[in-house]
Amino acid sequence: MxxxxxxxxxxxxxxxxxxxxxxxxxxxxxxxxxxxxxxxxxxxxxxxxxxxxxxxxxxxxxxxxxxxxxxxxxxxxxxxxxxxxxxxxxxxxxxxxxxxxxxxxxxxxxxxxxxxxxxxxxxxxxxxxxxxxxxxxxxxxxxxxxxxxxxxxxxxxxxxxxxxxxxxxxxxxxxxxxxxxxxxxxxTMELPPFVTAATGMDALTHNMEAYIAKGFHPMCEGIALQGMALISESIVTATKAPDLASRSKMMIASLMGAVAFQKGLGIVHSLAHPLSSLLDTHHGLANAVNLPYGMEFNAPGLELPFQRMAQAMGVSGSDPAALVNWLFELNTRLGLPTRLNAIGVKEEHLDTLAGLAEADFCHPNNPKPVSREDFLRIYKKAL
CATH class of the missing domain: 3.40.50.1970 (Rossmann fold)
Incomplete structure (x- = not known):
């Protein structure tokens, strides 16, 4: 203990x-x-x-x-x-x-x-x-x-x-x-459930994106995997019935995510940043909603890294789709939305958001190249 x-x-x-x-x-x-x-x-x-x-x-x-x-x-x-x-x-x-x-x-x-x-x-x-x-x-x-x-x-x-x-x-x-x-x-003990959930999903996004970001940085990747493990075992408790252990694990995992993303971030942050710029969306919430969709985009061809992330977080099933589904389910368990329309995004915002996402500084480190058309397609699917 x-x-x-x-x-x-x-x-x-x-x-x-x-x-x-x-x-x-x-x-x-x-x-x-x-x-x-x-x-x-x-x-x-x-x-x-x-x-x-x-x-x-x-x-x-x-x-x-x-x-x-x-x-x-x-x-x-x-x-x-x-x-x-x-x-x-x-x-x-x-x-x-x-x-x-x-x-x-x-x-x-x-x-x-x-x-x-x-x-x-x-x-x-x-x-x-x-x-x-x-x-x-x-x-x-x-x-x-x-x-x-x-x-x-x-x-x-x-x-x-x-x-x-x-x-x-x-x-x-x-x-x-x-x-x-x-x-x-x-x-952090008195943080309300929404803030706990949204910021916790931000930390999870940091660890996941750092793990699959381009480049060779095994030190960051090891830290990111352990950060994911700590979050997966503590985020629901920290949100719904917080105790010192769950709050402590979330705090150290958040810190670990920031160390790990020295390696880089990726598509999820580039999807999220424009929501904060254009609609003043809470950054953690923007990451939470976009995380499953960004990971779904990255999954083909990255089966082994996705399997390792799933193992770290205790997700059953080796198919990347199992991890993506788990992320959707996690948002639901935390009381967070899984669609952009639930946080004020409308059809008329999508073109502007796609342009801002393309100009964002995070996706060049994504393991796959992302075009403006890709961003627009993902936003439409998430709407």
Whole structure:
């Protein structure tokens, strides 16, 4: 029996303090390094939750002077980052703490980049070679995840959209990796079922897409398989009757997915990203609905990898169709939709969505090439 009520340390890919109670180490950690004025970045939902208020009060009790920044969008935009940079400077902050899910982490990481890098933010877009301009030091940066989905706490990139077009840009540098991660599953215990399910399916998508992404990276593939196994045995319990074990397994599996997708992602994320851009759909929900359809597209010719994924997740049957059907059934068990029309997509959206999907940065790593016509056909089938 694994004990999840003790804190363990993993040094991969950065220093991770994992286990119930790890979040209590934040204040002493910062104080021990001589920091006193952290900019604490989160989203408007997390800001009002009891555990977050407790974290802030504990920092204050320990003599730190945290400055809170939470004025960010569900799908973060450039103006969020610029406002956060201003908040850092106005407060005279000396370090940055990202607390939350993907939105809070992305904005915190982008603010970290912006403090000593003064070009236009999107000149640092990795897709146009902007990482070459990330040459200066960055403020000390730590993270505390509050969902088990994006795994952004161990990421080195931030996805930020343009305010007007909502085109997604990716800011990347190894310098943006958190110096310390405090992964405390207790912070996820009060998540509502929908958020638990949607973010959990996001984590599953990361692990599955990383496993079959193009290229040779057996380390990432091994991590991805174990991440899938942990999710399959815990996501339903974490959603419907959460306990420390299920929440802990989901948190570590989410983190593992983010490590694994250093190998790459694929068609599912390219199907999902346009839904967030065009319709402001929750990213995890967009992945959940599209995951069975994207995997169905990839299955022919990948029978062995699909068999290994099925074995990892305890799916009976070696035919890839069994795994695809299991994904549909999993969404249903979690109370998530299996059709795009259930999340506001209409026929008239499909052409625009297909164009955005074709332009997305994830599908070049898909194991099979995907055309605009493929995207349109998949969207029509999923509608």
């Amino acid at each position: 694994i004990q999840f009520d003790i804190v363990r340390q993993y040094n991969f890919p950065t220093v991770i303090r994992f286990g119930a109670g790890a979040s209590a180490e934040l204040g002493p950690h910062l104080k021990g390094l001589g920091f006193s004025r952290p900019l604490v970045v989160t989203d408007p939902t997390v800001r009002d939750l009891p555990f977050f208020k407790k974290i802030i009060s504990e920092l204050e009790r320990q003599g730190l002077k945290p400055e809170l920044f939470s004025d960010i969008h569900k799908n973060p935009v450039k103006s969020d980052v610029l406002a956060g940079k201003q908040a850092f400077q106005t407060a005279g902050a000396d370090c940055i703490v990202g607390i939350g899910g993907g939105a809070g982490m992305d904005v915190a990481r982008a603010i970290t980049l912006s403090i000593h890098h003064h070009r236009d933010l999107f000149e640092y877009d990795d897709l146009i070679g902007g990482d070459q301009y990330v040459t200066e030091d960055v403020p000390y940066f730590v993270t505390l995840p509050t969902t088990s989905g994006t795994g952004s706490e161990v990421g080195r990139s931030a996805i930020i959209s343009e305010d007007d077009t909502h085109r997604k840009r990716i800011l990347f540098s190894p310098k943006l990796l958190a110096k310390m991660v405090f992964a405390d599953p207790v912070l």
